[in-house]
Amino acid sequence: MSILSIARWIETTALAQAISQSAWMFPAAETIHVIAIALVVGSIAMLDLRLLGVSWTRRPITEIATEVLPWTWISFGIAAVAGAVMFTSAAEKYITDLPFQLKFVLMFLAGVNMAAFHHFTYRNVAQWDQGVSPPRAAKIAAALSLVFWVGVVTCGRLVSFSIENQFGPVSAADPSAHTYSLSVGSNSG
């Protein structure tokens, strides 16, 4: 069974059908997705900026981590669920979309970077917890994390330029969008 046939099968499920026939489900999922990803990136950036020695340097790194990471993880969970809802509605289009594929590559890299940082560098955080400037390995991990997550958001935004569903948003770049009329759910193309 190929990935494409799995994607096609997903589109036939009751959930996928419900989303693509509903006027509000896709916009609702997308709005939740955007807010959740904003919190993921913003909260992880707070820790990254601390590791880079840019901001909140008077506070211990571990304190910021315990404060901020629950927001990151909870928001990531919400973004993933909302994203999955959007995905089912047009699984085949998404899976064959370049920005979408790139987004997942970047998320994978962000995950690997985070795991490596946690296993190797963060293990002896006690030695540099209070210091303004942590070791170079931590700074590199933080910079990579920022780059990967900014890339994830960038690709995420570009997905909607390459994919258009009749239940999705009207493409901002589409000049014919100006002729559409009225309210939520009535747009097409």
Added chain:
Amino acid sequence: MLETFCAWLERTPLSAAIQNVDWIIPVGQIIHILCLSVVLSSAVLLDFRVMGLAARRVSIPDMARRFLPWIWTALVLMMLSGTVLIIGEPRRDLLNPAFQIKMILLLAAVAMTLMFHVSVRRSARSWEEDRKGNWSVRLAAAATLSLWIGIAVCGRLIAYSMAG
């Protein structure tokens, strides 16, 4: 009147340039959403702190010093990138009910944040003492955060509630 303004704006060379260069609008949107993540995350932590629900070890004036500059800077960048998007597609935004509601909420959120900023500056000591029992302060923080979330919701819905 707004219609006439849109019709005029659409025909300006600047608008034409934005429409014709196909990367400007996506880039404007990407900058806009990255700045949203700065504003929203900063507002969540700051307002939760004022509500007494986060970062209790840090004083409210310290939190304000940490986050307000980021909120203001990101907001300026959002207004700039947003203006580019409006000039490129005036009708998509200015005539759009979701956009109009968003602007009203934005005015309110900016006013609330400004009042908080001024108050923290003027009477840092009383904020230092953490007005834990002060329900009006907590309520104001909850209201401000709700406004930011409302702004994000309306922002996304602009793509769905197209006018004219």
